Amino acid sequence: MDLDIVFLGTSGSVPTARRGLAGTLVRRGGDRILFDCGEGTQRQLLRSTVGLVELPDVFLTHYHADHYLGLPGMLKTFALRGREVPLTVYGPPGLVDLFTVLRRIFGKLTYEVDLRELRPGEGSDRGDYRVFAFAVEHGVASNGYCLAENPRPGRFDVQTARSLGVPEGPLFGCLQAGEAVDLPAGGTVVPEQVLGPPRAGRKIVLAGDTRPAAEVLDVAREADVLVHEATFASEEQERADETLHATATGAAELARAAGVKMLALTHLSNRYFGPEIAREARTVFAETVVPRDFDIIDVRFPERGGPRLVKGGALGRREEAEAHGSDGAAGSGEESRGGRGDPDDPELGRDRVGARAGRRPASDPTR
């Protein structure tokens, strides 16, 4: 089962030329779940290989403008296309109030919008996985979200099955599905004889905006991927504390304590490009990436190598060509598709929008 995370917007508070506002798509099999919908998210989807698909589910982390302003526009576009598939929007308490205002913007829709306010622990059961809310610390009603797969059956031991006299074919499938089988030569084999212990499912944690919080640490234990904000570097620790945001160091310390496999930092203040945030975090937690818009994290099962960053993995062909044309440099990493590799740091893309180090952000960092 494929599982990945598509980063559609990785800037905090205000967009930059290279980074859009919060929007993260998780794809699992045929499911598409959008987390946050900052201004410009529908266009980011259009520019990506995903396209503006008729998303059935949108989860909002909180109601600061950089996380939801893209939603009314996207709902309107769906209506103009005559969408009929219902849409469910999830969010912390306050969602119904928010929509009484938003409805005046997007007007009448051609499809149902169902609103579900979620408190910590509540969520959406989706068969072999679930998405649930957890508490974070951001000073306003906010949810983080965890996508957790059910445990998987243990590994099927072909050698043992053969040695027990199970003929290859349909009976293998029955045992893998947890059923006992009668052998043609007599006797019975039960699944426990040929299956290893159940294996953990994968877990993705999207913390949204928050200072480093005990609740996030709890839910993120042993997660495959923790997507955490790093609005600031530690030089701005004081501002991070005042505004209930995290620094790269703070997020990395939490990731290390939680024992996650990969930490993905996002929601960068516009004074940072990414490499400096990554460098700071990696001194604490080596398995840190700072995705750019249109990067993907492919969340593979541990036995297939675990999570990996695929740079520019969701870039459409035209965008890819333009990226090559404007940068004039090919990507350096073998997984890079966007032609944006930074020769100084093969793990990261390069932001070429002028040097802005030292400039104070124009944004309101409390958002």
Ligand SMILES: [Zn+2]
């Ligand atoms: Zn924000």
Ligand SMILES: [Zn+2]
């Ligand atoms: Zn916020």
